[in-house]
Amino acid sequence: MTRRISEQELVTELVRSLRRGPGAVFEVTGPPGSGRTAVVRRIADHVTAQGIRLISARASVFESDVDGVVLGRVMADLGAARNRSTSELCRVLLDAGPLVLVLDDAQWMDDSSVGWLRAVLRRIHRAPVAVVLTTAGLGTAAEDVLADLAGDCSVTAPPWYVVRLPGPAADEDWVTRTLHLLSEQDIRLLRAMAVCGGRFEWSLVRELADLDRVRADRATTRLRCLGLIAADEPGLTDGVARAVLAAMSDDQRGHLRSTAAVLGHRAALGFERMSAILAGAPPAGTAWARMVLQREARVLAAAGRTADAARLLVRALREPADEAARADLLVQLAQCELDHAPEAADRRLVEVLHMTGPALSRPRLRAADRLACRENFGVSRRAIETAIAHPGLAESEQEALRGLYWYVVSVAGEPDELGVPAVPTLPDSPADPVCQGTAAWRLARGGSGAAAAVALATRALAVRGPGPLTPRIAAADVMTWAAEYETALAGIEAVLVDGRRYDARVAVVEATLLRCSVLLRQRRVVEAAEDLAGVDAELPRSCWRPLLRARHLVLEVILLLAAGLVDEARQALARETATDVAQGLAHAWRAFARGLVELVAKPATAAGTFLECGRCLRDMGVANPAVLPWRFFAAMGWRAAGEVAHAEALLAEAHELAVRWGAPGALREALEFVDVVRGMPAGEAAGAFVAQLLPGLLARHPPALTGLLELTRG
Secondary structure (H helix, E strand, O other), rough: OOEEOOHHHHHHHHHHHHHHOOOOOEEEEOOOOOOOHHHHHHHHHHHHHHHOOOEEEOOOOOOOOOOOHHHHHHHHHHHHOOOOOOHHHHHHHOOOEEEEEOOOOOOOHHHHHHHHHHHHHHHHHOOOOEEEEEOOHHHHHHHHHHHHHHHHOOOOOOEEEEEEEOOOOHHHHEEEEEEOOOHHHHHHHHHHHHHHHHHHHHHHHHHHHHOHHHHHHHHHHHHHHHHOOOOOOOOOOOOOHHHHHEEEEEEEEHHHHHHHHHHHOOOOHHHHHHHHHHHHHOOOOHHHHHHHHHHHHHHHHHHHOHHHHHHHHHHHHHOOOOHHHHHHHHHHHHEEEEEEHHHHHHHHHHHHHHOOOOOHHHHHHHHHHHHHOOOOOHHHHHHHHHHHOOOOOOOHHHHHHHHHHHHHHHHOOOOHHHHOOOOOOOOOOOOOHHHHHHHHHHHOOOOOOHHHHHHHHHHHHOOOOOOOOOHHHHHHHHHOOOOOHHHHHHHHHHHHHHHHOOHHHHHHHHHHHHHHHHHHHOOOHHHHHHHHHHHHHHHHHOOOOOHHHHHHHHHHHHHHHOOHHHHHHHHHHHHHHOOOOHHHHHHHHHHHHHHHHHHOOHHHHHHHHHHHHHHHHHHOOOOOOOOHHHHHHHHHHHOOOOHHHHHHHHHHHHHHHHHOOOOOHHHHHHHHHHHHHOOOOOOOOOHHHHOOOHHHHHHHHHHHHHHOOOOOOO
C-alpha cells in the first residue's frame, strides 16, 4: 500500500525497513529542478555511513530506447552477467541483501530494465532490499508501470512510500531546461497554450497544437505533473507562458499567433480575446483585424484605459486600410494619446489634415476640430491652412475649415504674416454652421451687435452629430454673454452628448467648464461645484493646455471664495504653475483669479491686478464687458484704495460698453453690479466690507458671476 511521507522521514523509514527484514519501495517524485538528485545523494551518504551496501544507477532520456542499459549497470555493480533469465537476475539482487538500490530518473528506464524491476518489486517482500526511485512525473511508460505497482493492494505487495517534492519557481531558466525533457507533442501543446493565454476554448487550443483529444489529454497530464499546467484547469501556471514564449524564435511566435488569430476569427471569438491575440501577431492583412482592434480600443478608452487602447490602435495601423479608414483610425488614436503622448496626438491630427481625397471630408474636419481645441495654435493654424489648400475640396468642407481657421487665429492672437491673411476672412453673415459659430463669437467678443451675434449663435447651435464642436461651444459662449442661460445650457448639453459619443475629450472638458460657469450665474452653486469636481475624470489635468488650466483656476477660486475658504483659494493659486508669458488669454484668466484672492486679503492692491487682466484682454481685442468683469472688481479695488474717481471712470466705461453690447440681460446685470460697487465705502472701511460682501456676492449675486463667462476658446 502507498503511504506519503516527508523528506525528513525518508532516511529513518528506509533504515527501519532494512532492519525489519522485508523490502520496501521509496519513490521520490518532483518536477525537474525540484532537487530529487540532491535527496538521493543525502540517502547515499547516510546509507554508506551506516555500513549498508548501496547500488546506484541513473537512467537517461538519451538511452531510454537502449535495451537493458540500466539493468546492465546494476548487474555490473553486483558482479553478475546480464545474459540470464529474468528470475535469475532478480535472485542476484535479492540474495545480495541487505542493500539499497537507487534508480535515479526512473522515468527514462528502458523497457527491459522496467520489466526486470517489475519482477524484482513483486519478490522484494521476501528480502532485505530497499529500492529508491526518483521520478519526474512526465507520464512516461516507465512511470505508468510504477504507478500500477504502487497501486497494487495485494498481500505480497511491498510497502510503498512516496515523497513529493515541490517544484521550483517557474522562471525562464527552469522552463527552458524542462523543455529539453519534453516530447514534441508536449512542447506543441505548451506553445499553443502560451499563445492563447487562456482566451481560447480547449478544442481550439488542441487544434492550434495540431493534437487530437487523446494525445492532448496525455500531454496535459504530463505537463500538469511537471507543474507547468495548473491543477484545477487547463491553464499555464504563473510565469510559464512568458518563459515558453521567450524560448521560441520570432518566426515561431509570429506564425503561431497568426494561426491563432485565424482560428479565433473563424470561431467568432469576442473582440476582447481576439484583440489580445492580434496585438502580438504579425499583420493579418485583412480588414476584420483592423476593425476588431478599433472596436476593442473604443471599449478600453471608455473605461479610462487610454494607453492600452492606443497600443491596440498603433497595432491596427499595420493592417491594410484605404485612406479614409486610416484617417479615422489616426483621429481615434490621437484622442487616446492625449493622456500620455499629447505631442504625438497632435502629429496624428496634422497627418490627417495633410491627407488628400474627397472621401476624407469627415475625418479631416474632425482632425481640424480636435486641433482647434488643443491650444497648439501655430501647429493648428498651419495644418488647417494646408488642408484648405487641397485641390478639389467640396465647398462645404472648405467653408467649415475656414471657420475653424479663423477661430484658431482669433484665440491665438497671432498676426498674419506680412499683413496678408492666408485664408479669406469670414463674411458678416455666413451660411455655413461652423462659420456662423465663429463669426458670432468674434462679433460678440468685440462687444457690439448682440442681436446679430445671438442670431448667428442660434443657427450654429441647431447643428447636431459628428461635425465640429468648437464653433458650437463658441456659440454657447455668445449666449452666455447675452444672458441667454437656458439656451446656452441646452447647447452645452448637446455638445457633451456628441463629444462623448465621438470621443472629443478636450471639447467635453471645455463644455463642462462652460456649464459650470452658467450654473454659477444661475445661482446653482452645488451643481457647479459637482461639475468642477468631476472634470478631471474626463481628461487628466496633466495634459491640459495653459488656457484650459487658467479657466479652471478661475472657477475653482470663485467657488472657494464663495464658500469663504480664502486660504484654500490662495493654495489653489500657488498650485497652478504660471507661465513666463505676460500676455494672452491664459495670462488674463490667471490675473483675474489672483485679483479675486487679493480683493479679499488686500483689497487696496487688487486694482492693479485686475487692470493687468484688462490690458491682456484689450490686446486680444476683447472689449465685451460680459466676457470677464475685470472693470467692476478693479473699481472695488480702487475704492478700497481711496481712488474714487478712478473707480467711477471704470464703472462708467463698463456701463457704456454694456450699452454698446446691447444684450438686455447683460445690461441689467451690469447696472446691478454698478449699484453694488457704488454702495461700497471708500478707503480703509472697504476692506471689512469686501470681506463680508464677496463670498455672498460670488455665491448668489448673478452680476458678480459674470467673471465665470470665460472665453471657452479664449
